[in-house]
Amino acid sequence: DQQVKQNSPSLSVQEGRISILNCDYTNSMFDYFLWYKKYPAEGPTFLISISSIKDKNEDGRFTVFLNKSAKHLSLHIVPSQPGDSAVYFCAARRKGGSEKLVFGKGTKLTVNP
Amino acid sequence: DAGVIQSPRHEVTEMGQEVTLRCKPISGHDYLFWYRQTMMRGLELLIYFNNNVPIDDSGMPEDRFSAKMPNASFSTLKIQPSEPRDSAVYFCASSLALGSSYTFGSGTRLTVV
Numbered sequence: 001d002q003q004v005k006q007n008s009p010s011l012s013v014q015e016g017r018i019s020i021l022n023c024d025y026t027n028s029m030f031d032y033f034l035w036y037k038k039y040p041a042e043g044p045t046f047l048i049s050i051s052s053i054k055d056k057n058e059d060g061r062f063t064v065f066l067n068k069s070a071k072h073l074s075l076h077i078v079p080s081q082p083g084d085s086a087v088y089f090c091a092a093r094r095k096g097g098s099e100k101l102v103f104g105k106g107t108k109l110t111v112n113p
Numbered sequence: 114d115a116g117v118i119q120s121p122r123h124e125v126t127e128m129g130q131e132v133t134l135r136c137k138p139i140s141g142h143d144y145l146f147w148y149r150q151t152m153m154r155g156l157e158l159l160i161y162f163n164n165n166v167p168i169d170d171s172g173m174p175e176d177r178f179s180a181k182m183p184n185a186s187f188s189t190l191k192i193q194p195s196e197p198r199d200s201a202v203y204f205c206a207s208s209l210a211l212g213s214s215y216t217f218g219s220g221t222r223l224t225v226v
Binding site: 034036041042044049094096098099100101 | 216
């Protein structure tokens, strides 16, 4: 049973436009969410996170939105750049932080020049 | 800190052979994780350690897989005998706490022919 779902295996956008990557979760006990970015031949690296007490967190071109009622979060990249082309993983953690992160399967983003 | 260090970066082996993957976590990180990435399953957690003790090995696919952490600075993942379906990228990650952000190594790409 997948508790964290990234239903789009891939996404392609034009340089300069907005990229929106989506993530859904099923466990209402999740209270902390993270996005990781992974380039080919490298390990995933932490990108941005959000706590369930917030509905938005922004870091430069990256913004994560959390809709708790819908159990949905999204990562917005504006403007998208070719260097953003990577696989993006969504991850979630249960309240208390005493359990391991649960990862989605990832979405491959391609930003075309 | 040099980050999480994995070796080898690439491994090609014949079916039936023993394969050993190595990992050096970040100093001071109490948790170490072994993940496998495939197209079908995304990032799968195989096993994790806390203070060198295996805590959860429920993700280890079969008895052919084993992992050890003899000290705080070294862990191995062994596959014996290896099979073609074991071909994947294996990541090691470490963290200060179970629910905090993980730092991943660059991975070992294993090909079993």
